[in-house]
Amino acid sequence: MTTTAVLRSEWTKITTLRSLWLTPLASLLLTVGATFAVNAALGKVDRSLTVDPSVGIHYGLNFGQALLVCFAVLLLGQEFNSRTIDTSLLAVPRRGLLYGGKLAVGTAVGLVVGMAGTAGAFGSYAGLGFGDWQGPAAARSMAAGCLYPALLVVLCFGVTGMLRNLTAAMGLLVPTVFLLSPLLSGVPGVRRAVQFLPDRAGQYALRYHDDPQVAYGHWTGLLIMAGWAAAAAYGGWRSLHRRAG
Numbered sequence: 001m002t003t004t005a006v007l008r009s010e011w012t013k014i015t016t017l018r019s020l021w022l023t024p025l026a027s028l029l030l031t032v033g034a035t036f037a038v039n040a041a042l043g044k045v046d047r048s049l050t051v052d053p054s055v056g057i058h059y060g061l062n063f064g065q066a067l068l069v070c071f072a073v074l075l076l077g078q079e080f081n082s083r084t085i086d087t088s089l090l091a092v093p094r095r096g097l098l099y100g101g102k103l104a105v106g107t108a109v110g111l112v113v114g115m116a117g118t119a120g121a122f123g124s125y126a127g128l129g130f131g132d133w134q135g136p137a138a139a140r141s142m143a144a145g146c147l148y149p150a151l152l153v154v155l156c157f158g159v160t161g162m163l164r165n166l167t168a169a170m171g172l173l174v175p176t177v178f179l180l181s182p183l184l185s186g187v188p189g190v191r192r193a194v195q196f197l198p199d200r201a202g203q204y205a206l207r208y209h210d211d212p213q214v215a216y217g218h219w220t221g222l223l224i225m226a227g228w229a230a231a232a233a234y235g236g237w238r239s240l241h242r243r244a245g
């Protein structure tokens with residue numbers, strides 16, 4: 001099969017399997033909806049949402065990202081669990097092409113969700129009378145908001161490829177991104193190490209203001225997350241290349 005045929009096939013799977021198109025859609029709605037609801041209810045009384053505008057703007061991403069993790073895991077993990085990966089490999093014997101096609105389509109979906117979610121979050125925040133749209137910090141936050149979901153999809157897709165098990169990947173990634181990593185970032189003894197985890201580093205790029213306790217700059221945080229994502233994607237490819245079949 002050609003690259004175009006593989007991409008078309010993977011796109012067809014996403015648009016026809018309910019779990020694969022509902023999760024990114026739900027992630028988008030939750031990201032924008034939570035941002036609007038929380039800022040409408042608390043924006044004028046909770047200064048943490050407005051002192052650094054990015055906290056209020058990207059508030060919904062804290063919840064929407066959990067569904068993006070599920071999407072990335074389902075994209076590959078459900079084929080391992082149902083053993084349909086064997087059928088896919090018969091149709092596309094070039095494992096790199098199959099893996100790359102899935103990864104490319106999944107990353108594209110993550111990017112679209114990131115762009116739409118960022119636009120919706122900034123729009124709802126500004127619509128409530130908050131927000132600062134000018135300056136390099138706002139531009140960087142917008143760019144990071146678009147890229148963060150795509151990088152998160154790449155990271156989780158790669159980890160799923162390495163584990164080759166939907167349940168194991170879901171059980172590891174969802175609690176880590178949604179609960180464990182944010183909680184550990186508030187523990188003084190481990191915060192210095194936790195700041196280098198991919199989601200913590202990527203989310204620092206969203207912030208308008210500098211944090212003197214963070215050892216790197218905002219753009220460097222996004223690069224750290226990209227490095228994690230690239231390593232995971234490579235690990236997933238190596239796992240499929242060596243062990244599938």
